[in-house]
Amino acid sequence: MTEVAQYVINWLALGSIYALLALGIAIVFSLLGLINFAHGELVTVGGYTMVVLAIWDVPWALIIPLSIAAAAVAAVLMERVAYRPLRGAHVATTLLGSLALSVVIQNLFLMFAGARPEAIPFPSWTQDTFEVAGIVIRTLDVLTFATTVVLLSAVLLFLRRSARGIALRAAAENFDVTRLMGVRANALIRGAFALSGLLAGVAAFFFLATAALVSPTTGFVPLLKGFIAAVIGGLGSLSGAVLGGFVLAGLEVSFQATLPEGASPFIDAFVFGIVIIVLFIRPHGLRAERSALVERA
Amino acid sequence: MAARAFGIRGVWAYAQERWYLRALIGAALVSAVLAVVIVWVEWGGTPTDKRVALTFLINLVAVIGFQVFMGNSGVPTFGHVGFIALGAYTAAVLTTPTERKTAPSLIPDAPSFLLNAEFGFIPSLLFGVLIAVLVAAVAGLVIVRLRGGSAAIATLALLLIIRTVIGNWEEITRGPKTWSGIPEFTTVWVALLVAVGAIFIARFFRESGVGLRLRATRTDELASSAVGVDISRARYASWVLSAGIAGAAGVLWAHYFLSLAPQDFFFTLTFLYIVMVIIGGPSVSGAVAGAGAITLVTEFVRRSETGGIHLGPLDFDQVFGLTPVVLGLLVLLTVIKRPEGILGRWELDELLSKATARFRARRSGQAPGTVAAVDTQSFTDKDEELGAVGTRQQERTSSSPRRGKDKRSHEGGKNE
Amino acid sequence: MPSILTQLKRWSSRRPPDGREPSGDALIHLEAITARYGSTVAVRDVDLTVKPGEVVAILGANGAGKTSTLKAIVGMIDVSGGRIVYAGEDITGLSPERIVERGISLTPEGREVFGSLTTRENLRVGAGINGQREYPQRLEEALTLFPVLQDKLDVFGGLLSGGEQQQLAIARSLMSDPELLLLDEPSLGLAPIVVERVFELIEQLRARGTTLILAEQNVERALRVADRAYVFSTGRVELEGESAELRETGDVERAFLGLGVENGS
Secondary structure (H helix, E strand, O other): OHHHHHHHHHHHHHHHHHHHHHHHHHHHHHHHOOOOOOHHHHHHHHHHHHHHHHHOOOOHHHHHHHHHHHHHHHHHHHHHHHHOOOOOOEHHHHHHHHHHHHHHHHHHHHHHHOOOOEEOOOOHHHHOEEEEOOEEEEHHHHHHHHHHHHHHHHHHHHHHHOHHHHHHHHHHHOHHHHHHOOOOHHHHHHHHHHHHHHHHHHHHHHHHHHHOEEOOOOOHHHHHHHHHHHHHOOOOOHHHHHHHHHHHHHHHHHHHHHOOHHHHHHHHHHHHHHHHHHHHHOOOOOOOOOOOOOOOO | OHHHOOHHHHHHHHHHHOHHHHHHHHHHHHHHHHHHHHHHHHHHOOHHHHHHHHHHHHHHHHHHHHHHHHHHHOOOOOOHHHHHHHHHHHHHHHHOOHHHHHOOOOOOOOOHHHHOOOOOHHHHHHHHHHHHHHHHHHHHHHHOOOOOHHHHHHHHHHHHHHHHHHHHOHHHHOOOOOEEOOOOOOOHHHHHHHHHHHHHHHHHHHHOHHHHHHHHHHHOHHHHHHOOOOHHHHHHHHHHHHHHHHHHHHHHHHHHHOEEOHHHHOHHHHHHHHHHHHHHOOOHHHHHHHHHHHHHHHHHHHHHOOOOOOOOOOOOOOOOOHHHHHHHHHHHHHHHHOOOOOOOOOOHHHHHHHHHHHHHHHHOOOOOOOHHHHOOOOOOOOOOOOOOOOOOOOOEOOOOOOOOOOOOOOOOOOOO | OOOHHHHHHHHHHHOOOOOOOOEOEOOEEEEEEEEEEOOEEEEEEEEEEEOOOOEEEEEOOOOOOHHHHHHHHHOOOOEEEEEEEEOOEEOOOOOHHHHHHOOEEEEOOOOOOOOOOEHHHHHHHHOOHHHOOOHHHHHHHHHHHOHHHHHHOOOEHHHOOHHHHHHHHHHHHHOOOOOEEEEEOOOOOOOHHHHHHHHHHHHHHHHHOOEEEEEEOOHHHHHHHOOEEEEEEOOEEEEEEEHHHHHHOOHHHHHHOOOOOOOOO
């Protein structure tokens, strides 16, 4: 019984991280039809920012918001430097440009920070645990889940209620007509990237807190997970991305729980196989995330 | 037209009309250029140069594998490195001497038919290609039915699956540990032979009926299916064929580098090959040109970097990371400024045809592009894009991702 | 992206040294406008003037250049020649956002309501980020003009009927309180009864003082509501005049087909 509870907590915490990452990817995708392969590098940016700020003895109360801000800024820069010139290009072209961007950033870190992983001196409370009904729970996990719930609700509220959020959804559906309403196109896209960066920054904190290390290639796993989660949820659907995050985490945790020892390294392969199947069953293609409510001609 | 078949011009025109002759001439042309370069390096190059040349040939076979699928269908593939890995590991398992394999450090627990296998090069090549083709045949059933970017994502998933399986199947592949002791079969001439073979196969495919249909889908999916092209089938053919070629590259790899590790066949290598395809363009000549250009750039950058040790297969110097940055920037530049690569979309012989036609037209005083200027060209089987409105409109990202009527209206920076 | 040279030319021609230029009493004036999609010329050397309060119709067959002209006005396509002067200011080459700020609004062809947003949300977007303060009031006005939307406020745009969508699209354009409203083929694809309703609305808009440019294929109906009309054919203006006059002569049909006219301009 306690085992099940343990798994549930793992699932919720892991799912939260994946959901944050997936949502960041999905926001950009739903607006621009673009998969930002460099999204993982935003996590790396967050990590290195933490390292640097910690070296400068900045208190963690400041480090956290600053590293999140750094990720948001990095995202906006990405948009300005790499994605704006690619607007309107062929899907394949943009995919490859996105991949190139990711590689460039990774190697820039390699060049300037070195290949060796750097330790991040997380505050000690990230290692704390407490006990409830015989179950050992990490404070971090609870915090991860709680923060994610709050953050996602805020984002959702923003998208549903605020003028900017509605404009964002409108632009995701029909960019040109949205411009006709006087909505500033570039500002909107910038804002979307900033938001995705913010989500990545938050995810970075929770993701990195366990291993407490960052290296140039750190971003790879978050990208992979976030991306797969977004795909499972149906690329372009924001709520789908969140759902996908929890589904992915659920798959991983349940495979880990049920499969025999020897098979555990192959969990990833199973999951990837499921991704292909999902793509097959929902063969809408990357662009067809129209709502079921298509306007009539 | 064929009645005027006297002289070089006539023969050329005659050949242009028959796809197999076109393919033959085109492939022969490129292969000749390639052979000349290789002979030149072998004759007068330093040992380093020769090493670079051989690596180039292996990479070339791989890139041609990419090209056969990606260049003709327009679908990016992130999975072909997986086929290379399959070819390489198959070669390794089947040719490494039995005593090495049975030693406790390698794969003592493998099934005995594998342990006892000690094949030569030709069987190794055949099996390597076969395994790659089999996996591709299965995966392809799903992948070719996906449209839009989903296909590319699925190829990515395939790479991950292959990587995970190879990296964990300790009994057969040694899992994450390096496999060493592969017999050396790959000489520069073997590699050249395989490369030339790949060029011919790729070119014949491109000019064939299937290839042509596939290329039509690259330009305009909707229009081509409207005239009866079965997109999935065309893609499937190129998918399987390209996997076979990639598998062959893997075999060459194994017998040259003599040791393998799963991480060799992952994103770094994928990136390298994709860069080569993008830079060169979607034609077979483009693949050769791209592979050549990037090899030169990489060498240049590497020699500019001071110090550092360059180990075996990886062309990137992990300590510095400059090379990937340069390559990445090159890709970005290319996709933004000249998405069709160095050679445009054309094969070498096609470029020659066009150049001579233009030259001749100018000489006879006619404006190029008029009907008279294409007097010696045939209209059959050419996929000349006549600039129809709308052919480039499909599958665009962004600014009007779904329904924007006017794709040119996305001027982001206008007077903002 | 227009070349540096083109941008410089536009920029230097924008304002005459002494500030606003006299434009007669025209609200908007297109002068020798040429616009293109890539290498295809859609609008060629077009002169067009609209006075405040007028309803001007742009008529023509498919592909004649009606939509392109409207898009050129609102900044959606590149203008490669000529200029557009609105309320004394040269707005050629400005981005759509800037042009909407200045009081021009386009209801696009095919309505293009946001299917995944509710009616209410559609209208809210129409008000723009900066128009949120005026939004509640304008919403009320819109509902007065388009009472059929009142019950559909929380229905997704994609679920509305064609006629409702058309009304929503127009209402949405009105949310920015424009001085000049451009309507692109509002009757397209609608049943005759619905078309009637739409044109009644146009009459009401005119009565409120909104200046309108109406691109239409429904010549008969358009001429009834418009003061003046231009007839386009293959990107050029073949004929223009008071709509009363145009309805008398048979020139409109000929101009439509590009057959050349006897008394046209």
